[in-house]
Amino acid sequence: MTEADTIPPILISPSLLSADFTRLGEELRRMEDAGADWLHVDVMDGHFVPNLTIGPPVVKSLARVARRPLDVHLMITDPLRYAEAYAAAGAQVLTFHVEAVADPGPVIERFRALGMKVGLSLNPDIDVRRLEPWLDHVDLVLVMSVFAGFGGQKFMPQVLDKVRWLREEQRFTKHIEIDGGIDGETVALAARAGANAFVSGSYLFGSADPAEAMRRMRAAAEAARVPAEAR
Ligand code: DX5
Numbered sequence: 332m333t334e335a336d337t338i339p340p341i342l343i344s345p346s347l348l349s350a351d352f353t354r355l356g357e358e359l360r361r362m363e364d365a366g367a368d369w370l371h372v373d374v375m376d377g378h379f380v381p382n383l384t385i386g387p388p389v390v391k392s393l394a395r396v397a398r399r400p401l402d403v404h405l406m407i408t409d410p411l412r413y414a415e416a417y418a419a420a421g422a423q424v425l426t427f428h429v430e431a432v433a434d435p436g437p438v439i440e441r442f443r444a445l446g447m448k449v450g451l452s453l454n455p456d457i458d459v460r461r462l463e464p465w466l467d468h469v470d471l472v473l474v475m476s477v478f479a480g481f482g483g484q485k486f487m488p489q490v491l492d493k494v495r496w497l498r499e500e501q502r503f504t505k506h507i508e509i510d511g512g513i514d515g516e517t518v519a520l521a522a523r524a525g526a527n528a529f530v531s532g533s534y535l536f537g538s539a540d541p542a543e544a545m546r547r548m549r550a551a552a553e554a555a556r557v558p559a560e561a562r
């Protein structure tokens with residue numbers, strides 16, 4: 332078995348934060364038709380991050396029309412309090428930030444008890460070793476490649492050390508998702524480091540042909556993850 336066999340498939344998760352909010356349903360469908368695997372929904376509370384976005388009622392409306400799993404990224408200070416609301420709204424993957432809570436254990440347990448896949452995230456300035464006790468208990472790690480809060484920021488390549496630490500040192504075989512500044516080029520850097528799930532907002536929504544942009548992302552990621560000797 333090669334290393335590539337143990338890494339989950341490539342997944343593209345367009346961030347609806349860059350959508351036209353007056354036409355969210357159409358925007359979601361446009362990304363699904365273009366080949367999205369998941370749909371990334373950024374929830375911000377104005378406390379954990381300065382920005383304020385959407386909450387459970389909008390997630391519920393999206394879930395009614397979505398044909399792909401909703402990959403909900405909570406950038407909020409109290410994920411435990413809102414777990415049930417997001418589960419009821421239809422989140423399939425629910426991710427919270429390790430630095431937002433004193434003890435991630437009960438949050439992970441609660442998300443799982445509510446039937447969701449559990450993700451754990453961290454901002455660029457947070458030490459990745461804080462995730463170590465929880466790696467066996469989560470389905471996904473979301474590595475932030477910009478500071479959480481806004482779309483359209485520049486990719487920070489230094490966070491790729493965290494991706495390598497997870498894949499190579501910890502032998503983490505579940506999803507490693509990367510979020511922030513991902514485009515047709517940075518996707519290859521992230522894939523080479525070991526990421527398999529790629530959030531992309533401004534690049535995909537800003538593209539005249541998102542299907543072509545996703546194909547390019549997928550091809551670049553595939554090429555980057557294949558070991559050099561097999562190419
Ligand atoms: C930032 C969000 C991201 C953001 C990505 O806080 O978590 O999901 O929308 O947008 P781009 O791809 O434009 O960096």
Ligand code: ZN
Nearest residue numbers: 373404510530
């Ligand atoms: Zn996000």
